[in-house]
Every structure is written in structure tokens, then in C-alpha cells.
Amino acid sequence: MCGRYAASRRPEDLVGLFGIEKWEPEETLAPDWNVAPTKEVWAVLERPLKDAGSPRPVRQLRALRWGLVPSWSKTPEGAARMINARAETLDEKPSFKRAFSSRRCILPADGYYEWVTGAGERDLEVEGKKKRPRKQPYFVTPADGSVFAMAGLYEFWRDRTRPDGDPLAWWVTCSVITTEAETGPLGVAPAEGPHALADIHPRMPLMLTEDRWDAWLDPATTRPEELRGLLAAPPEGLMRAYPVATAVSNVRNNGPELLTELEGPEVATLF
Numbered sequence: 001m002c003g004r005y006a007a008s009r010r011p012e013d014l015v016g017l018f019g020i021e022k023w024e025p026e027e028t029l030a031p032d033w034n035v036a037p038t039k040e041v042w043a044v045l046e047r048p049l050k051d052a053g054s055p056r057p058v059r060q061l062r063a064l065r066w067g068l069v070p071s072w073s074k075t076p077e078g079a080a081r082m083i084n085a086r087a088e089t090l091d092e093k094p095s096f097k098r099a100f101s102s103r104r105c106i107l108p109a110d111g112y113y114e115w116v117t118g119a120g121e122r123d124l125e126v127e128g129k130k131k132r133p134r135k136q137p138y139f140v141t142p143a144d145g146s147v148f149a150m151a152g153l154y155e156f157w158r159d160r161t162r163p164d165g166d167p168l169a170w171w172v173t174c175s176v177i178t179t180e181a182e183t184g185p186l187g188v189a190p191a192e193g194p195h196a197l198a199d200i201h202p203r204m205p206l207m208l209t210e211d212r213w214d215a216w217l218d219p220a221t222t223r224p225e226e227l228r229g230l231l232a233a234p235p236e237g238l239m240r241a242y243p244v245a246t247a248v249s250n251v252r253n254n255g256p257e258l259l260t261e262l263e264g265p266e267v268a269t270l271f
Contacts (some may be wrong), residue, residue: 001084002150002176002205004248005112006033006139006259007041009147014061014108015145018044018213025062034254035109037083041066043174045105045154046217058221064105069157069177070095076157076171084264087179087206089232091224096175099153100227102219107150107176110259111141113248114201114241116267136267137248138200139259142207143187143240151177151206151216151231171178172256177206179233188240192264200241209234 008031015023029040043064046057068082072094082095115135132181137174154174162169181197181204194200208230209215215221216230242261247253 001114001178001201001203002112003037003083004037004251005148005150006110007031007035007108007203008033008110008256009108011042011061014042014044014147018061018087018106018108019059020044020061021059022049027063031061032254033110033256033258034248034251035041035066036251037067039066040064041107041174043105043107043152043154044217045103046102046219050065059217062172064154064172064174066176067173068095068099068153068155069156069173071098071157071170073157076159082173082175082180084203085175087151090153090177090231091227096153101153101222103154104216104219105152105174106161106213106217107152107174109148109150109205111139111148112150112205113137113139114204116200117250134246134267136265137244137246138194138241139244139261140197140200140204140239142238142243144238148205148207149210149213151208153177177231178203179206179231180204180266182233182236182239184236186240187237188242190242193243194241197239197241206231207234207238209238254260 009033040063043062046059049058052083066083069076085096090096115137117133117135152174157171159169182200183196183198189195197204212230243265248258
């Protein structure tokens with residue numbers, strides 16, 4: 001799954017990296033090292049510009065709210081539960097099916113956080129102890145330092161309690177697509193700890209390599225077989241994972257120090 005990630009790249013850098021044609025400089029988001037559900041996040045997407053008089057899709061950098069609200073939803077209350085969409089069922093689930101067909105996006109990140117429950121703490125859970133288990137966070141990021149381009153979906157939702165013309169009448173929300181975690185060796189593994197992403201968690205965000213960006217963003221890509229092909233896992237060995245301070249577990253903590261690699265886990269784990 002993906003429940004927290006880091007996104008510290010400047011929008012100016014994303015514009016050049018992804019070949020953005022449209023971005024409103026006044027629409028800015030501060031670097032965020034602890035992105036949590038319902039926050040606004042950068043998304044790269046392609047769609048015609050409103051009132052442009054041309055149907056040509058334009059690559060845009062937009063600030064969207066993380067937590068997808070289906071267009072048919074009566075309220076936005078379920079957004080926090082729709083931060084992830086399983087790749088295996090995108091073309092089946094009513095909440096994601098239409099967006100998968102024509103509203104796909106890329107969510108740029110430095111990497112994502114995942115938590116592992118320590119072996120001793122898991123034993124306490126099994127024994128029925130009430131103590132809440134401590135978990136060791138790991139940061140997962142491309143081994144070569146490149147952008148982590150997470151596959152995503154976006155959707156529009158109209159707040160009927162607001163009048164036409166109200167800038168808050170329309171919500172644009174998104175979800176991160178997840179897939180089965182890699183079982184092969186990490187590109188760079190910690191000295192002690194997990195040797196594969198599946199050792200940390202059975203799910204991971206679907207990373208799109210650069211050769212898939214254009215097809216993924218193109219709203220003209222609609223054939224089911226094409227779309228399913230784009231959901232294939234990237235080559236193994238592209239990622240690294242390392243332990244970070246448990247401070248990241250508190251969403252109020254936010255700063256580059258959250259990405260500092262620890263010499264070893266703070267919470268004893270067993271792999």
C-alpha cells in the first residue's frame with residue numbers, strides 16, 4: 001500500500017522533467033517530506049484546456065487532493081479510504097473503472113514510507129497484549145536518485161452545496177495505484193533488514209519507468225489490453241530501502257531530516 005510519501009521536488013523541476021505545457025505558477029505547494037492522505041499533492045496529467053477551443057490534450061501540472069472521490073459520490077467523506085487503488089481490480093471497481101479508462105496521472109515523489117512491526121512486538125499482539133506495537137519505518141526510493149513516478153488516477157467531484165462559480169464547488173482528487181511488492185533483491189539493500197520490498201510489505205505503489213509515461217498519460221490510450229500492459233511491474237532491482245527515524249510516524253513532523261538514513265533500525269525487526 002502507500003499511506004505516506006515524500007515529495008520535495010520544486011514545481012519548476014517537475015515542469016522540465018515531465019515536459020509540462022501548462023502550469024499556473026501561483027498554484028504552489030511547499031516541499032513535503034511527510035505527505036499524508038487528504039493533503040494536496042502534485043499530479044502530472046493530460047487533458048484539453050478549458051475554453052481553449054481545441055480538443056488536443058495538454059500536459060499539465062496540477063495540485064490535487066490525495067484521496068479519490070468518485071464523481072457519483074453523494075459526499076466526499078470516503079476520500080481518506082480511497083488513497084490507494086489495486087492494479088488488479090481497476091477495471092472492475094466502480095470507483096476506479098472510469099478513471100482508469102481516461103483519467104490517469106503521475107504522482108511525482110521522492111519515495112514512500114512503509115512500516116514493519118518488530119518481531120517482539122508482533123509476539124505481544126499474538127499473546128493478546130493491549131500494548132500498541134511499535135513499528136520501524138523504512139523509506140523506499142529509486143536507487144539512482146531519480147523521481148519516483150507513481151501511477152495514479154484522478155477524478156472530478158461536484159459539491160452540490162456550493163453555487164456555480166464558487167472555486168470550491170469542484171474537487172479534483174487522486175489515488176495511488178498499488179501492485180504486489182517485488183520479491184527480487186533490492187537494488188541497494190540495508191546492511192541489516194529487508195532484502196526485498198516484499199519483506200517490508202506485500203504491496204507497493206506502481207512505479208512507471210520513463211518509457212511508459214507518454215502512453216500512461218495519453219487519454220487516447222483506452223483499449224483494455226493496452227491499459228493492462230501498462231500495469232506491468234517495472235524491472236526489479238531499481239529500488240533501495242533504508243530505515244528512518246520513527247518521527248515520520250507523526251504527521252506533524254515534516255522536514256528533510258525525515259529522509260536521513262539510520263545506521264540500523266530503531267525498532268528491532270526480524271526478516
